[in-house]
Amino acid sequence: MSASPSTEEARPAPAPPEALAALDLFALGRQATAARDALWSGRGFFVRTRAEDADAPEGNRIVRFPFKLGENDAERLARLADIGAAAPPPWGIMPAPVGEPFGLDTLRCFALCRLALPRVAHVLADVSTLGPRLAQMAFGFGADELFAPIVAERALRLGANANNPALTRKEAVTLLRGAGLLPCERMADGSLQEVTP
Amino acid sequence: MTFAAIRDKVRAGEPLSLEDGVALYEHPNFMEIGALANEVRERLHGDRTFFNRNMHINATNVCEASCMFCSFARLKVGDAGAYTMSHEEAFGRLRARVAAQDAITEIHIVNGLHPGLPFDYYTELLAGLKRIQPSIHLKAFTAVEIFYYAKKFAMSVADVIAKLRAAGLDSLPGGGAEIFAPRVRKKICDDKCTGDEWLDVHRTAHRMGLRSNCTMLYGTIETIEERVDHMLQLRALQDETGGFQTFIPLAFHPDNNALMKLPAPTGTEDLRTYAVARLMLHNIPHIKAYWIMLGVKTAQTALWFGADDLDGTVQEERIYHMAGAETPQVMSPAEIIRIIRNAGRTPVERDTLYNVVAEGAALVSDKPYRRDVRRDNLKLEVVS
Numbered sequence: 001m002s003a004s005p006s007t008e009e010a011r012p013a014p015a016p017p018e019a020l021a022a023l024d025l026f027a028l029g030r031q032a033t034a035a036r037d038a039l040w041s042g043r044g045f046f047v048r049t050r051a052e053d054a055d056a057p058e059g060n061r062i063v064r065f066p067f068k069l070g071e072n073d074a075e076r077l078a079r080l081a082d083i084g085a086a087a088p089p090p091w092g093i094m095p096a097p098v099g100e101p102f103g104l105d106t107l108r109c110f111a112l113c114r115l116a117l118p119r120v121a122h123v124l125a126d127v128s129t130l131g132p133r134l135a136q137m138a139f140g141f142g143a144d145e146l147f148a149p150i151v152a153e154r155a156l157r158l159g160a161n162a163n164n165p166a167l168t169r170k171e172a173v174t175l176l177r178g179a180g181l182l183p184c185e186r187m188a189d190g191s192l193q194e195v196t197p
Numbered sequence: 198m199t200f201a202a203i204r205d206k207v208r209a210g211e212p213l214s215l216e217d218g219v220a221l222y223e224h225p226n227f228m229e230i231g232a233l234a235n236e237v238r239e240r241l242h243g244d245r246t247f248f249n250r251n252m253h254i255n256a257t258n259v260c261e262a263s264c265m266f267c268s269f270a271r272l273k274v275g276d277a278g279a280y281t282m283s284h285e286e287a288f289g290r291l292r293a294r295v296a297a298q299d300a301i302t303e304i305h306i307v308n309g310l311h312p313g314l315p316f317d318y319y320t321e322l323l324a325g326l327k328r329i330q331p332s333i334h335l336k337a338f339t340a341v342e343i344f345y346y347a348k349k350f351a352m353s354v355a356d357v358i359a360k361l362r363a364a365g366l367d368s369l370p371g372g373g374a375e376i377f378a379p380r381v382r383k384k385i386c387d388d389k390c391t392g393d394e395w396l397d398v399h400r401t402a403h404r405m406g407l408r409s410n411c412t413m414l415y416g417t418i419e420t421i422e423e424r425v426d427h428m429l430q431l432r433a434l435q436d437e438t439g440g441f442q443t444f445i446p447l448a449f450h451p452d453n454n455a456l457m458k459l460p461a462p463t464g465t466e467d468l469r470t471y472a473v474a475r476l477m478l479h480n481i482p483h484i485k486a487y488w489i490m491l492g493v494k495t496a497q498t499a500l501w502f503g504a505d506d507l508d509g510t511v512q513e514e515r516i517y518h519m520a521g522a523e524t525p526q527v528m529s530p531a532e533i534i535r536i537i538r539n540a541g542r543t544p545v546e547r548d549t550l551y552n553v554v555a556e557g558a559a560l561v562s563d564k565p566y567r568r569d570v571r572r573d574n575l576k577l578e579v580v581s
Contacts, residue, residue: 025541026228026231026232026501029228030228033226033228069539102493102494102497102536102539102540103493103494103495103496103497103540104497104501104539104540104541105539106494107498131492131494132463132464133463133464133492133495134464134494134495134498135464136463136464136465137464137465137468137495137498139465140227140228140231140465171460174460174463175463178463178465178466179227179465180225180226180227180465
């Protein structure tokens with residue numbers, strides 16, 4: 001299996017910003033997951049090891065997309081348009097809330113990223129900024145990859161470890177499957193391996 | 198049963214069956230379930246989203262029951278972390294709120310099953326709180342506690358409720374229901390009342406004119422069928438009495454208890470449970486996203502998955518925080534209003550019985566509560 005969409009034609013055209021801004025939560029979620037599934041056929045990804053963003057080859061560049069509570073969709077879409085216009089486009093985009101993220105605002109931002117950036121292959125949900133619950137919900141809004149350290153054994157989320165973002169492989173698979181996706185592990189050589197029950 | 202057929206039943210106002218509920222839980226697309234639950238939520242309440250100004254008093258955590266999912270209870274007086282408040286200490290908490298001009302309308306009181314406290318500890322607790330603020334609504338004692346007092350003090354459930362009511366009890370909280378399935382109760386909470394006994398306490402309270410809430414603990418060892426069956430038993434009692442106001446799904450928190458090896462419910466499981474509850478419990482008016490337990494982000498999202506209530510400002514919640522909840526122990530009205538508005542909903546301040554206290558321009562966010570209250574600041578006096 002290829003690690004990126006097979007053809008440029010598989011990618012839908014970006015939705016007009018005014019149309020996106022007018023959509024309610026469920027309509028946005030439906031459109032974003034449809035766009036995600038058109039690219040990845042219902043698969044959700046995780047990776048056990050990942051190079052730091054800065055060291056990643058140009059083709060694997062992940063762009064963080066900081067957003068704040070109170071910004072409107074039009075402002076976000078304008079910034080996303082700049083990211084989408086880059087040549088080559090980034091490999092992935094990772095919405096990154098600034099400050100304490102509210103749930104719905106964050107999910108809406110994920111959907112906007114997916115719909116406004118059809119040339120960006122992946123929308124990543126970062127467990128360290130969102131927490132595992134909200135990161136999983138993002139898969140209903142266009143995310144396709146879980147971004148978290150995958151460890152053999154995770155320390156309990158207690159005390160100083162309360163915000164431990166690490167997941168075991170089994171937890172990552174459970175989160176993706178619970179969101180209705182077919183879990184796929186991205187292997188070191190770039191190939192993908194589906195995790196069957 | 199296909200999703201389309203279930204959707205048609207929901208739109209026609211037909212009650213869903215056990216099979217329908219299981220099919221909803223197993224449907225691969227949680228967004229579809231959420232959208233359907235949101236239809237029902239908006240049909241019942243539009244955008245209105247309720248909250249109240251309340252405080253919690255957990256007067257003792259000494260508890261004879263050794264429920265495996267519980268991080269709050271201590272089996273004996275003198276065990277590490279065991280505490281029992283004196284009346285004055287409990288009253289002091291309300292006096293502090295009154296002095297701070299926090300316009301709370303409700304006190305939520307839930308305790309352990311303390312083997313050494315006399316019955317008048319509880320009646321005096323209620324009566325004393327009422328003396329300080331006669332208008333305060335006392336939502337107190339789970340059905341598990343009421344049943345325990347009936348056995349321990351050799352009274353009928355109706356007598357216990359009557360005496361507590363005479364002392365100031367206004368309604369019952371919904372805790373202690375866990376999962377009604379005997380198979381599950383035997384494994385996780387064998388020494389508390391059965392599901393039938395829990396339902397019977399609420400039936401009795403409703404017949405005596407009290408309103409109550411109901412809950413379901415999900416995410417331990419129960420099956421999907423057992424969750425849906427639990428909802429159906431609540432629905433049947435509601436058909437009989439009409440006394441339930443709110444259903445509150447309670448996510449299992451695995452930290453600091455005997456079930457800590459189990460994974461916590463995931464975010465989509467939380468949302469799906471809220472949505473399924475809204476769809477199954479057509480006759481219970483409200484579904485509450487209890488932010489203390491669910492976390493603020495998930496609770497806010499649940500407002501689009503069937504929930505129409507965020508609970509209250511709370512203060513000094515201990516039961517879930519001892520189980521690892523990372524939420525603050527208090528939110529100001531201003532914060533709650535902001536969360537609701539950010540969700541695209543309309544905040545409505547209510548009292549315990551869902552009478553509107555304020556909405557629209559009349560909604561006053563008030564000064565924020567202090568956020569530095571932590572359980573380690575509490576000085577607890579052992580009275581038994």
